[in-house]
Amino acid sequence: MDQLFVNFCVMVTFAFFRSFTFITAQHTDAAALQAWRAAITVANALLLCHYGLVVQGVSVDLGNAPIAAFAFSNGPLAALAAAAPLLAYRAVQAPTDALDAVMSTLLSIVAVMVIRTLRRHHGPPTPLEGVRNALGLFAVATLPAFLPAVSGQRSPADLWAPYLTEVIGSALALNIITAVMRAHFQVVHKTERYRTLMQLDPLTQLFNRRKFDEDIQQAPSPAYLLLLDLDHFKRVNDTHGHDAGDEVLRVTAQVLREAVRESDRVYRLGGEELAVLLAPCAAEAARGIAERIRRNVEQDVAARTGLPEPVTLSGGLMAVHGDQRTLLRAVDALLYTAKAAGRNRIATAPSTPAPVVVPGDVGERRPAAEEPVMSPARGGAAGG
Incomplete structure (x- = not known):
């Protein structure tokens, strides 16, 4: 025994x-x-x-x-x-x-x-x-x-x-x-x-801020950060209720996942603020993906949620470099530049090339080299 x-x-x-x-x-x-x-x-x-x-x-x-x-x-x-x-x-x-x-x-x-x-x-x-x-x-x-x-x-x-x-x-x-x-x-x-x-964020099933903080430190080079914010989201909540606002966030998350590549990651940082880490990614490709996201959100979110008015977002796009705090501060400034310019557009750091102009896009303007580059916007809502 x-x-x-x-x-x-x-x-x-x-x-x-x-x-x-x-x-x-x-x-x-x-x-x-x-x-x-x-x-x-x-x-x-x-x-x-x-x-x-x-x-x-x-x-x-x-x-x-x-x-x-x-x-x-x-x-x-x-x-x-x-x-x-x-x-x-x-x-x-x-x-x-x-x-x-x-x-x-x-x-x-x-x-x-x-x-x-x-x-x-x-x-x-x-x-x-x-x-x-x-x-x-x-x-x-x-x-x-x-x-x-x-x-x-x-x-x-x-x-x-x-x-x-x-x-x-x-x-x-x-x-x-x-x-x-x-x-x-x-x-x-x-x-x-x-x-x-x-x-994961429980509402949208996107990655959350904790995961974002981990990934941004380990992003392969070259990488680009796209910071996004839904335009007039408070108006959606006030007019249609918080359930409608939650549905807008869920559908927006779905549209973003459909628009990015397999190697990219999408995050909800809080409220209506979203982020996309494009890695590895060349400058032209990053700018093209950012514009595709903006366009798809404008075209699809309201239609899928049944809202009578379009849902749009604004964003800032910048290459990932330096420490995280400085990067976030810089890309956040680009986001608010896009908001101030009329919303429904992407502001890009000067070193990131502007996208190829698609026939039919209007209002395209190439700023001076020291100014943020703005993506074309189709009838973006102005104000507030």
């Missing part, structure tokens, strides 16, 4: 070690992490083999359990590679049982592949089905234990106790490893969900 207790302590400890290498819920990890998992599996199997039991004069160990668990998550080839040191150790320790050990390990990996195939067709097993599958797996994999009876070296009656001990012990070990991994992934999933919720 002492040896059996040591076996399960070793197995549980290494199961936790292996689970800690899964940092995210996705299994697409770096090669270094994959190598660590293989090394942990090998060490676990070797220790379980070293602290094996002797039942009626027959050596029994649970070394195939971590190999089977590794085969479930990494496939047969990786499992065979992980099993090689275990098979070599068994061959050195008990040369006469080497064939039994090789056949048992190969059968366990083949059985895992059969179970994996069935899972793809029938979905993941229930806990009870998992116990049944593990018992079936090792009932097949441990059959080479009866080879001494076939050769006449031992009586079959003498081999039943070692056989059942290894089958039940290995099945229990595999289920404990699976339970440890499942519990760890539940924690990882919840942690990722909570982390995501901490980074």
Whole structure:
């Protein structure tokens, strides 16, 4: 019983070690992490083999359990590679049982592949089905234990106790490893969900100010910051109610997500103030995306929300450089320049090229180099 207790302590400890290498819920990890998992599996199997039991004069160990668990998550080839040191150790320790050990390990990996195939067709097993599958797996994999009876070296009656001990012990070990991994992934999933919720604005599902502060510090170069503010948003709330205002914010967020690229990120900084981090992005592309956002908001938001008057926004666009406080102060000044110029337009830092004029746009003016560059606006509301 002492040896059996040591076996399960070793197995549980290494199961936790292996689970800690899964940092995210996705299994697409770096090669270094994959190598660590293989090394942990090998060490676990070797220790379980070293602290094996002797039942009626027959050596029994649970070394195939971590190999089977590794085969479930990494496939047969990786499992065979992980099993090689275990098979070599068994061959050195008990040369006469080497064939039994090789056949048992190969059968366990083949059985895992059969179970994996069935899972793809029938979905993941229930806990009870998992116990049944593990018992079936090792009932097949441990059959080479009866080879001494076939050769006449031992009586079959003498081999039943070692056989059942290894089958039940290995099945229990595999289920404990699976339970440890499942519990760890539940924690990882919840942690990722909570982390995501901490980074999202609950109304618009855009990234929030906390996430913005993190991203702006790590933005790849070249990057551009577009600061946006809905025009006359207070008027929308006062005239149509706060529910209508919330709907305008939700739809505006949707329009912004549709207008940007996959690499860009959209944030709600607070109230009706939004931001878009364009990274990596060239100057011409940044200016084009900013103008597309302005145009799409003007054309789509009122139509989607059912408001009788157009919804527009103003913005400031600037290359990301220097410290965050100075950058925000500068781009905020550009935003209010756009507001003062009549709203429904984007003010751009002089170093950012103006967009190509689209036929039909009116009122285009190229200021002097030291002035902010204004995007064309179609009938932007003036005043207030």
